[in-house]
Structures are given as C-alpha cells and as structure tokens.
Amino acid sequence: MPGANDARNSRLVKFRNLELFELYASAAKEVYVRLFDQRETLMETKRALEGYIDKLIDGIEENNRAVFEILATVEFGNRFVSHSLKTTIMSIIIGKQLRFPEGKLFAVGSAAFLHDIGKARSDNPFLNSYFGAIDDPRDLETNHPIIGASIVSEYLGYGADIAQGVRNHHEQLDGSGFPRGLNGSSISLMDRVVFTANFIDNLLYRTDYSGIETVSMAIRHAFERFPGKFDPDIKSVLLHFTEKPSVSKRRFERTVITLAASYRRWDSGGNFSCRILDISGSGARIRCKDTMVTGTMLYLNFALSNVMTFNDIVCKVVRRIPDENGYVYGLEVEDKTGAIQQKIDRYVQRYVINQR
Ligand SMILES: [Fe+2]
16 A cells, blocks of 8 residues: 555654754754863864764755754754754755755854854853953844854854854845845855744744744745845745645544643733643643633643653644543644654653553
C-alpha cells in the first residue's frame, strides 16, 4: 500500500527533523555557554562556534519544508538561544535556495547566529567591556546591532561581512529600519537574508494571537503587510515554501498522561495552572478550577523534556464536566505539523521505559 508507506515515511522524516532540532538546540546552548563563560581560550571558543555553523550548513537540506514548519511549533527553553538558532536555520535555508557559495553560507549562518549578541547581558568581563556604557535598556534596544557588530569584529575577530550582517539585521529595504536607516543597495543580499529570517521568527513568537501559527502564514503575512521591506529574490524563494498545501489535519490516538501545565485564556488573558490528563495531536483533557464555557479559546503551555517546551498551543474548549475539585475540560488541539504528537510519543516511550 503506497499510501500507508508514504504516511509512515513522512512521519519518520518529521520525527527525524524534530530530533535534529533538539540536537541543534542543545549544541547552540553549549556554544553560547562557551562564548559567555569564557572558560576557554578565544581560539577554542571560535573553533567550537565555527564547527557548529559548519555542522548546521551540512545538516540543513535546502528545500526542507518539514524543518521550516517545525520552527513554528517548537520553542527551545531559552528564547535568546531559540531565536538565534531558528534565525540561523532560516537564513541557511534561504542562503542555500539563493545558491550562496560555501563561504557566503558560513557568513550568513554566523551573522544570523550572532545577530542579537549585542543584547546579551552577562557578568563576564568581555561582554561588560562592551556593555559597560549602556545603562538605559532603550539604548540597548536601539544600539544592540552596533554593539553586536563590534563584539563580532573587535572581540571575535570576524570579517567585515559577518559584522555587517549583525550591524544591519534591523535595516529594511524601504529605509524604515535602524540603527542607520539604510535603504536599497546599501543593504547587501546577505544582510537582507538575516533581516528576513529574524523578522519571520519574531512574527512567529508574537503572543497577540494574530492567527499566525505556521511559518507559511508568517511569510505570507510579512510580505502582504510589509511589501517594501523585503528583497524580491528572498520573497520568491520563501513563497515557494508556502505554495504546497500544509500537512493535512490528522486524528491521533489519545495518550493518557498526567502533566503539570499552564494555559492562558483568549478572553481574560489570565494565566492558570492545570493538569493535562491526556493529550494527542488532535485533542486533550485538562483538569483545573477555572470556569470556562464551550468555545473558549486557550493557549496551552507545557514541557515534555528538559529542552523542549510547547508554547501557546491553540486549543478550544469543546466539553465541560464538573469534577470534585473543579472541572475537566475536553479540548480540541491544532497540530498542523504533527510535531506535538511526535514529542508526546517520545515522552510516553521514555516515561513507560522509566516506569518499568
Ligand atoms: Fe535584533
């Protein structure tokens, strides 16, 4: 049966991508620890950073829709590291699509990985020597591209292209960016790639529930809403990712687990703790004290391992059953990429193994 095999293969591909992302995320954290803690010589730190970027370039396939869509669903525990990694993955995918040669791919990957390093706060002497003069957080927001570029060129000793990618990651084609308000040809293609990847990941992380839940939606939203900000070639390679229909909605077997979690309500915005009694890619049951009517939208947050967290999984209340300590609610869960289900499968496997 070719159909069944296809489904299993696509599930395996998605599973592999998620595993890969988890590995990339842990390694990214390690690189930042080395960079900030300064336990090694600068040479060793740089070697680790460069080896990591090379590994990402080798590992990321140029036309990998599944990796792209997974970026919308998973969030590594530390937002700084998560954002840095996701911006890097998107930049490398775009760079590969634009047929960047090896050296340029390395430059765009490094600039993307380090783009917000000017924002990082740390007690270590090397960052303080750059951050020392900044007291007002608003100054840091405006100046972090310049601070970052000086860390990258003066401290890390990287070439002008990487430093420029960091300096220009908020510059926009229509001149409305910062810190210098550059426009048109004064922004290189590489800088435009980092800007675009950064912009898309920030759209995905928005917590205003604007309805952007997939990378395809973020791409379309960015290009429709802000047509003048993006490079036409980058637009066309990214739109290519949005052309094919997204993974169809599937019903999964429910898995019984008891998991501490929290949720935020669409209507009141309050944060509440709950227990997840069972969850799958299509539904969940939670127990809590809060009173909600059928149709209430909420956003579940939970962690399934030490590194992976699920943020703002969109759910709708479809059933309410009074319980001695409150209510048990039946929820409908959106899992367009199947990523939630895969993580749950793995969590349960580990859980079952540990219980034996
Ligand atoms: Fe930034």
